[in-house]
Amino acid sequence: MRHVIVEWREDEYVASFWLDPQPYLDVLPALSADLPPGARAFVLDPAHYAFGDPRCVKNLKLENLTFSDGPSPGLVAVFSPNEWMHTESLVLEYSGVSALSVQVEDQSEEEYPLGLDRVLLDELLPASAGCTHEIRFTCGSLVVSCADLDARWRTVSG
Numbered sequence: 001m002r003h004v005i006v007e008w009r010e011d012e013y014v015a016s017f018w019l020d021p022q023p024y025l026d027v028l029p030a031l032s033a034d035l036p037p038g039a040r041a042f043v044l045d046p047a048h049y050a051f052g053d054p055r056c057v058k059n060l061k062l063e064n065l066t067f068s069d070g071p072s073p074g075l076v077a078v079f080s081p082n083e084w085m086h087t088e089s090l091v092l093e094y095s096g097v098s099a100l101s102v103q104v105e106d107q108s109e110e111e112y113p114l115g116l117d118r119v120l121l122d123e124l125l126p127a128s129a130g131c132t133h134e135i136r137f138t139c140g141s142l143v144v145s146c147a148d149l150d151a152r153w154r155t156v157s158g
Helices: 022-032 037-044
Strands: 005-010 015-020 061-068 074-080 088-095 099-104 119-127 130-137 140-146 148-155
Touching (some): 015 119, 022 037, 022 119, 074 140, 088 140
Antiparallel strands (some): 005 015, 074 088, 088 148, 119 130, 130 140
């Protein structure tokens, strides 16, 4: 990520991720004018980076990633809620997808489960064809280049 800080830190008391969206939030007012409308609305939601808010992206878990049918390449990402934090799941529908990158880190000696695991933070940046959306997980990352995205929170039936 270019502005959002996600770093693994070890100190004498505990090893953990250090997360700081503030550098991104500082430049977001200038960047947001160049983001497509759906991406802009999603990232400018005051809850997006508000740790502890039920609509903060932190701690969501990628449940499903599928390509969608339609005239332009699309992708749908469904994130399940963290039971301690969220009351809804998040569905991201990407339109005009031009690139997709998934990186899963070597976890042979990690305490985290295999796979991408939980969302740490994300970052949306303007691009010539729309935007890029990078999502950093505890064990990897997902980067989507697209024309725009539509974000919807939906109640989890239980």
